[in-house]
Amino acid sequence: MVHKLILVRHGQSEWNSKNLFTGWVDVKLSEQGKKEAKRAGELLKESGLKPDILFTSLLTRAIQTADIALEEADMLYLPVVRSWRLNERHYGALQGKDKAETLEKYGPVQFKTWRRSYDVPPPPIENTSKFSQFGDARYSTVDPAVLPATESLELVIKRMLPFYQDVIAKELLAGKTVLVAAHGNSLRGLVKYLKHISDDDIANLNIPTGIPLVIELDDDLKLIKEPYYLDPEAAVAGAAAVAAQGQKK
Numbered sequence: 001m002v003h004k005l006i007l008v009r010h011g012q013s014e015w016n017s018k019n020l021f022t023g024w025v026d027v028k029l030s031e032q033g034k035k036e037a038k039r040a041g042e043l044l045k046e047s048g049l050k051p052d053i054l055f056t057s058l059l060t061r062a063i064q065t066a067d068i069a070l071e072e073a074d075m076l077y078l079p080v081v082r083s084w085r086l087n088e089r090h091y092g093a094l095q096g097k098d099k100a101e102t103l104e105k106y107g108p109v110q111f112k113t114w115r116r117s118y119d120v121p122p123p124p125i126e127n128t129s130k131f132s133q134f135g136d137a138r139y140s141t142v143d144p145a146v147l148p149a150t151e152s153l154e155l156v157i158k159r160m161l162p163f164y165q166d167v168i169a170k171e172l173l174a175g176k177t178v179l180v181a182a183h184g185n186s187l188r189g190l191v192k193y194l195k196h197i198s199d200d201d202i203a204n205l206n207i208p209t210g211i212p213l214v215i216e217l218d219d220d221l222k223l224i225k226e227p228y229y230l231d232p233e234a235a236v237a238g239a240a241a242v243a244a245q246g247q248k249k
């Protein structure tokens with residue numbers, strides 16, 4: 001049978017619109033982000049896809065996106081599982097920093113290395129930073145030893161993939177259509193894994209906000225065909241906008 005996995009990156013957040021590195025900082029959707037989430041719901045409804053279960057990160061912007069989209073699609077009844085393992089990449093000491101200023105201060109090579117290299121994490125954040133999640137109650141059930149103070153994409157994949165393989169894959173194999181609402185970098189990691197994208201080439205993959213990406217898998221959970229966005233034109237423009245972040249507007 002064809003197993004269907006639908007990925008959606010949260011709509012524009014307040015910090016996406018301000019061009020700040022966000023990571024695990026729990027910002028909300030901007031007004032535009034709410035519109036994008038509603039559009040994601042319309043696209044889902046029009047597509048006729050019927051998710052059976054929703055997975056989200058523990059971050060408000062992903063939760064809000066799923067709620068708004070599912071309300072629009074008349075599917076707020078879906079069972080939900082949330083996990084920190086679907087969270088955005090922890091951006092370490094860059095959290096709260098302006099992307100354009102960081103680009104100017106450190107230059108394009110270091111900036112791209114921090115944003116898009118596979119295995120170079122930014123410097124870790126101090127527990128005392130106002131942008132640290134140290135002591136945040138939402139992670140109280142997670143072993144402190146595995147909670148990051150910074151992450152590369154490689155580290156994101158290491159903590160996200162067990163959740164995909166052990167929990168999400170089980171639902172897919174049981175014949176459920178799965179919707180995942182998460183983040184630019186946690187979803188880049190999942191797409192890298194499913195499409196076997198190389199460590200170098202993944203630098204060029206950017207996921208647009210608020211446009212569902214449909215992935216069809218066989219019984220071994222291998223790709224049947226190229227994943228497709230429910231609004232391909234908007235996805236191209238959205239991905240280009242993400243790639244261009246950092247440049248002054």
Ligand SMILES: O=C(O)[C@@H](CO)OP(=O)(O)O
Pocket residue numbers: 016020021022023024088089091115184185242245
């Ligand atoms: O700031 C962040 O957390 C992420 C996603 O918004 O940004 P980037 O695309 O630069 O990895």
